[in-house]
Amino acid sequence: xxxxxxxxxxxxxxxxxxxxxxxxxxxxxxxxxxxxxxxxxxxxxxxxxxxxxxxxxxxxxxxxxxxxxxxxxxxxxxxxxxxxxxxxxxxxxxxxxxxxxxxxxxxxxxxxxxxxxxxxxxxxxxxxxxxxxxxxxxxxxxxxxxxxxxxxxxxxxxxxxxxxxxxxxxxxxxxxxxxxxxxxxxxxxxxxxxxxxxxxxxxxxxxxxxxxxxxxxxxxxxxxxxxxxxxxxxxxxxxxxxxxxxxxxxxxxxxxxxxxxxxxxxxxxxxxxxxxxxxxxxxxxxxxxxxxxxxxxxxxxxxxxxxxxxxxxxxxxxxxxxxxxxxxxxxxxxxxxxxxxxxxxxxxxxxxxxxxxxxxxxxxxxxxxxxxxxxxxxxxxxxxxxxxxxxxxxxxxxxxxxxxxxxxxxxxxxxxxxxxxxxxxxxxxxxxxxxxxxxxxxxxxxxxxxxxxxxxxxxxxxxxxxxxxxxxxxxxxxxxxxxxxxxxxxxxxxxxxxxxxxxxxxxxxxxxxxxxxxxxxxxxxxxxxxxxxxxxxxxxxxxxxxxxxxxxxxxxxxxxxxxxxxxxxxxxxxxxxxxxxxxxxxxxxxxxxxxxxxxxxxxxxxxxxxxxxxxxxxxxxxxxxxxxxxxxxxxxxxxxxxxxxxxxxxxxxxxxxxxxxxxxxxxxxxxxxxxxxxxxxxxxxxxxxxxxxxxxxxxxxxxxxxxxxxxxxxxxxxxxxxxxxxxxxxxxxxxxxxx
Numbered sequence: 001x002x003x004x005x006x007x008x009x010x011x012x013x014x015x016x017x018x019x020x021x022x023x024x025x026x027x028x029x030x031x032x033x034x035x036x037x038x039x040x041x042x043x044x045x046x047x048x049x050x051x052x053x054x055x056x057x058x059x060x061x062x063x064x065x066x067x068x069x070x071x072x073x074x075x076x077x078x079x080x081x082x083x084x085x086x087x088x089x090x091x092x093x094x095x096x097x098x099x100x101x102x103x104x105x106x107x108x109x110x111x112x113x114x115x116x117x118x119x120x121x122x123x124x125x126x127x128x129x130x131x132x133x134x135x136x137x138x139x140x141x142x143x144x145x146x147x148x149x150x151x152x153x154x155x156x157x158x159x160x161x162x163x164x165x166x167x168x169x170x171x172x173x174x175x176x177x178x179x180x181x182x183x184x185x186x187x188x189x190x191x192x193x194x195x196x197x198x199x200x201x202x203x204x205x206x207x208x209x210x211x212x213x214x215x216x217x218x219x220x221x222x223x224x225x226x227x228x229x230x231x232x233x234x235x236x237x238x239x240x241x242x243x244x245x246x247x248x249x250x251x252x253x254x255x256x257x258x259x260x261x262x263x264x265x266x267x268x269x270x271x272x273x274x275x276x277x278x279x280x281x282x283x284x285x286x287x288x289x290x291x292x293x294x295x296x297x298x299x300x301x302x303x304x305x306x307x308x309x310x311x312x313x314x315x316x317x318x319x320x321x322x323x324x325x326x327x328x329x330x331x332x333x334x335x336x337x338x339x340x341x342x343x344x345x346x347x348x349x350x351x352x353x354x355x356x357x358x359x360x361x362x363x364x365x366x367x368x369x370x371x372x373x374x375x376x377x378x379x380x381x382x383x384x385x386x387x388x389x390x391x392x393x394x395x396x397x398x399x400x401x402x403x404x405x406x407x408x409x410x411x412x413x414x415x416x417x418x419x420x421x422x423x424x425x426x427x428x429x430x431x432x433x434x435x436x437x438x439x440x441x442x443x444x445x446x447x448x449x450x451x452x453x454x455x456x457x458x459x460x461x462x463x464x465x466x467x468x469x470x471x472x473x474x475x476x477x478x479x480x481x482x483x484x485x486x487x488x489x490x491x492x493x494x495x496x497x498x499x500x501x502x503x504x505x506x507x508x509x510x511x512x513x514x515x516x517x518x519x520x521x522x523x524x525x526x527x528x529x530x531x532x533x534x535x536x537x538x539x540x541x542x543x544x545x546x547x548x549x550x551x552x553x554x555x556x557x558x559x560x561x562x563x564x565x566x567x568x569x570x571x572x573x574x575x576x577x578x579x580x581x582x583x584x585x586x587x588x589x590x591x592x593x594x595x596x597x598x599x600x601x602x603x604x605x606x607x608x609x610x611x612x613x614x615x616x617x618x619x620x621x622x623x624x625x626x627x628x629x630x631x632x633x634x635x636x637x638x639x640x641x642x643x644x645x646x647x648x649x650x651x652x653x654x655x656x657x658x659x660x661x662x663x664x665x666x667x668x669x670x671x672x673x674x675x676x677x678x679x680x681x682x683x684x685x686x687x688x689x690x691x692x693x694x695x696x697x698x699x700x701x702x703x704x705x706x707x708x709x710x711x712x713x714x715x716x717x718x719x720x721x722x723x724x725x726x727x728x729x730x731x732x733x734x735x736x737x738x739x
Contacts, residue, residue: 004055009313011056013327013336015063016320020154020328024071031064063324070324078120078158082113083146088139089113089161090173094121095281096134096185098216103567104129107157111137123152124161134185135176141169149568154329155284184278188212191279194439195432198452203459206235207432210425213237213280220601222463228470228578230411231418233399234425236331237280239289239339244426245433246273246293266297273297284319284332288339291315308343312336330406337402338395345397349390350383358382392418410477417469421462428458476578533658535735537686538572539728540565541707544688546665547573548656552638555582557654557665559599570602572732579604581637584645584654609635609645648674655679664699672696684735685721697721703733 019027038057090112097106106124111117122144132138142161147153152160176182192212196204205222208214215223215235226232234240249269253262277290295311316336320327327333358379392415404410435451438444469475533550543561547554554577559566583605585596599605631647644655653675654665664682666672672680672693685699688706702722706729726733 003309004052006309006313007052008055008059009316010309010336010340011059012063013316013320015060016067016324016327017333019064019067020325021150024068027064027067027071031061031068034058034060034064066324075153075158075325079146082118082120082144082159085113085144087114087141089142090137090139091122092137093132093134096188097129097132098214099129100216100567103127106130106132108161120158121156122159122161123147123157124163126163130163130170132170132172133176135182137173139171139173150328151330154325154327154332156323156325180278184275187275188279188281191436191439194436194448198435198439198448200456200459202463203428203452203456206459206462207428207435207455209235210237210241210429211432211436213283213286224578224602225463225466225470227411228476229417229466230414230469230476231421231466233334234418234421236285237283238285238331238335239292241429242273242276242286242289242293244429245276246297248430248433269297270294284326284329285335287319288315288332288335291318292339309340312340312343334399334402334406337398341394341398342391344394346387346390346394349393350387353386353390354383357386388419388422389415411475412477413469413472413475417465420465420469424458424462424465428455428462431455431458532736533661535663535684535686536576537703537705537726537728537733537735538565538569539732540569540705542688542705544665544667544686544705545569546663546686547576548658548663549577550638550641550658553581553641554579555584555637555643555656556580556599557584557643557656557663558667559583559585559596560667566598570598574602577603579606581606582609582635582643583607584609584643607635609633609643644679646676646679653679655682664697666691695720700724701726701735703728703735 015030019030034057038054038061041054041057089108089110091108091110094107094109097104099105103125104127106126108122108124110120110122122142124142140163142163144159144161147158147160149160152158192208192214195207195211199207202222205214205217205219208217213236218226218235223232223235226235246269249265249272252258252265258265273290273293277286280286292308292311292315295314296308319332395418396415399414400410431451431454435448435455438448438451533548536547536549538545538547540561543565544558545561545565546557548557549555556573559569561569580599580603583596583599585608596608596610600608633645634642635645636642641656641658644657645652646655648670651667651670653667653670654663656663656665662682662684664679664685666685666687668687668689670691672691673696675696680696681698683699684701684703685697686703686705688704690704691697699722702725704725704727706727726735
C-alpha cells in the first residue's frame with residue numbers, strides 16, 4: 001500500500017492528459033473500458049486481492065467523468081457564450097503583462113460582460129504597453145474569440161481578446177487590492193529591480209529567467225540558442241531550481257550546531273516555498289515542485305524517509321482537482337514525467353554505473369593518510385558525477401519522446417550540455433538568490449558588487465557553452481518523420497516487456513531491436529526527405545501565410561495576416577525551420593511589416609525581398625540582403641529553384657518554379673487579366689479572396705485561405721479552376737510537391 005497514493009495521482013493525471021488532447025470521444029471510450037475492467041477486477045477474486053488493479057480502473061473512470069463534465073459545463077458553455085463577443089467588459093488583470101516578439105500579453109479574469117456577471121479567463125494582446133497595474137480592475141472594449149492554443153486552454157484561458165493597435169480605452173474601476181498576491185508581485189518587481197541594477201544585461205536576463213521565471217526577459221536570439229542546445233528547460237523555473245534553493249535550508253539542518261533547530265529551519269523552508277510560488281506567478285511546474293517539496297519537508301519533520309512518488313501523486317491530485325484541463329499543460333506533463341523518471345530510474349542507473357566503474361575494494365590500512373583521503377574523495381566525486389549523469393539520462397529518456405510529440409523536435413545533446421552547464425547554472429541561481437536577499441539589507445552594496453562580478457562571469461561562461469553546442473551540426477533535429485511516432489510506440493511496448501520480464505538476455509535483445517529500428521527508420525526518412533519539397537499554407541483567417549521547404553532551401557513567400565495569427569504562425573514555423581534563405585514582403589500593409597519585424601527576431605534570414613511605397617522600414621543587421629523588386633524580379637533560391645515577382649497592376653504576384661512543379665500566390669484584389677498567360681497556370685495556386693477574372697487560372701491543387709463562413713462559398717465559385725480544392729478553414733495544409 002506504500003505506493004497507492006502515487007498510483008492514484010499519476011493515473012488520474014495521465015488519463016486527464018490523454019483525454020484533454022484527444023477529446024470527448026476518447027474520454028467516452030476510456031470510460032467504457034475502465035468501467036468494464038473495474039467490474040471484472042472486482043468480480044475476479046485474484047484481481048480483487050491485488051488492490052492496485054481495481055483502483056487504477058476506478059481512477060481512470062473518475063478522470064474521464066471529470067473531463068466530460070468540465071468540458072460540457074465549463075469549456076463548451078464559456079466558448080459558446082462569448083466566442084465572437086464584441087463589447088465592454090469589466091475585468092481584473094491577474095498578472096503582470098509579458099512581451100513576446102512585438103506583442104504584449106495580458107491575463108484577465110472577466111467579471112462582467114455587457115453588465116452581466118461572468119467568471120471566465122481570457123488573454124488579451126496589444127501592440128503597446130498599456131497603463132494597467134497588475135491585480136487592478138478595469139473597464140475596456142474588447143473583441144473575444146475562441147483560442148486553439150492548447151497551452152492557453154490548459155490554463156483556463158479559453159478565449160483571446162484584442163485591443164487593436166494601441167486604441168484600447170482603459171478605465172480603472174478599482175486599484176489593486178493588497179493581499180498575498182499583491183505583495184508577491186511587488187517582491188518580484190523589487191528582486192527584478194535589484195538584479196537589473198547590479199548585473200550586466202545578459203546576466204540580468206538569465207538570472208531573472210532562472211530565479212523568477214521571466215523567460216521572456218531573454219532576447220529571442222538567446223532563447224533560440226538554449227532551444228538549439230537542447231537545454232531550454234534550464235531557463236524555465238522548475239523542480240531543479242526550486243530544489244536547489246530549498247536545499248540551502250536542508251543543508252543548514254545538517255550542520256552540527258544547528259541540528260537542534262531542525263524543525264524551525266524546515267518551517268522557514270515551508271514559508272519560503274509559499275513565498276516563492278507566489279513570486280514566480282504560480283506557474284504549473286513550480287506548483288508541482290512546490291507541493292512535492294512541502295510534502296517531503298513535512299514528512300522530514302515526522303519521519304526521516306518520506307516516499308517521493310507519493311509526494312508526486314499527491315501534487316497531481318491537488319493541481320488537477322479543480323482544474324482538470326491543467327493536466328494538458330505541456331510544461332506540467334514534462335515536469336511530472338521527468339520527475340517520476342528521475343526518482344524511480346536514476347537510483348537504479350547510479351547503482352549500476354557505480355558498481356561497474358567505482359571500485360568497492362576497501363582501502364588498505366597500511367596506505368598513507370593522504371592517499372587514503374585522495375582515494376576516498378575521488379570515489380565520492382566519481383559517484384556524484386555518475387549520479388548527475390544518471391539523473392540527466394533518466395530525464396532525457398522521458399523528455400525526448402515527449403519533445404518529439406509536442407514540438408516535433410529532438411535535442412540530441414541535451415544530456416551532455418546539461419552536465420556541462422550544471423555547475424555554472426546552479427551557482428548563478430544561488431548567487432542571484434543571495435544578491436536578491438542582500439538587496440533588502442541596507443549598506444551591503446559592496447557585497448553585491450563582488451557577487452555580481454562573479455555572476456557576470458558565470459553568465460558569460462554559460463552563454464559561451466550554450467552558443468558552442470547550439471552551433472554544432474545536428475544538435476537540434478526537427479522531426480518530420482512519421483517513423484519516429486511508430487518508434488516511440490514500439491519502444492514503449494518493448495520497455496513494458498522488459499520491466500515485466502526477469503530474463504536479463506531480453507534486455508540486450510530489446511536494446512538491439514530499438515537501436516536497429518531507429519537506425520533503419522532514420523536512414524529511410526532521410527532518404528525520403530532528401531527528395532521531397534513541401535508547401536505549407538497556414539490557417540490565418542483572411543490572409544496568407546505560405547512557406548516553401550525543400551532539401552536545398554527554405555523560403556517564406558508571404559506572411560500577411562493579423563498580429564494574433566502572425567505570432568501563432570511563427571510558433572508553428574519554429575517547429576519546422578530555424579533559417580530562411582528568402583522572406584518575401586510584397587504586400588504593402590502594416591500587418592505584413594509587423595510580421596516581418598517579428599520574423600527577423602525569430603529566424604536567421606539571408607535575404608528579404610521588400611516592397612513599400614508608404615513607409616520607411618528598418619531591418620536588423622541579422623538580415624544579410626534586402627532586395628527591392630522592380631516591376632519584374634527573379635530571385636534564384638538554388639540551382640533549380642527560383643521565385644519570380646511580377647507587378648500585375650498595383651499588386652505583386654509570386655510565382656515559384658521548383659524543378660518539375662510550380663506555385664502561384666495571389667494577393668487580395670489582383671486582376672488575373674493583368675497577369676501574363678505563362679503565370680496563370682501552376683501546380684498549386686494559393687489565394688485568400690478570389691481574384692477578378694479567376695476563370696483564367698488553372699492548376700492541379702487550389703488552396704483558399706479564408707474564414708470558414710466565406711471559404712465554402714468561394715470554394716463553389718472557383719471549383720472550375722481545379723478538381724482539388726483545399727481550405728485552410730479546415731486546418732493548416734501541407735502539400736508534397738515532389739517525391
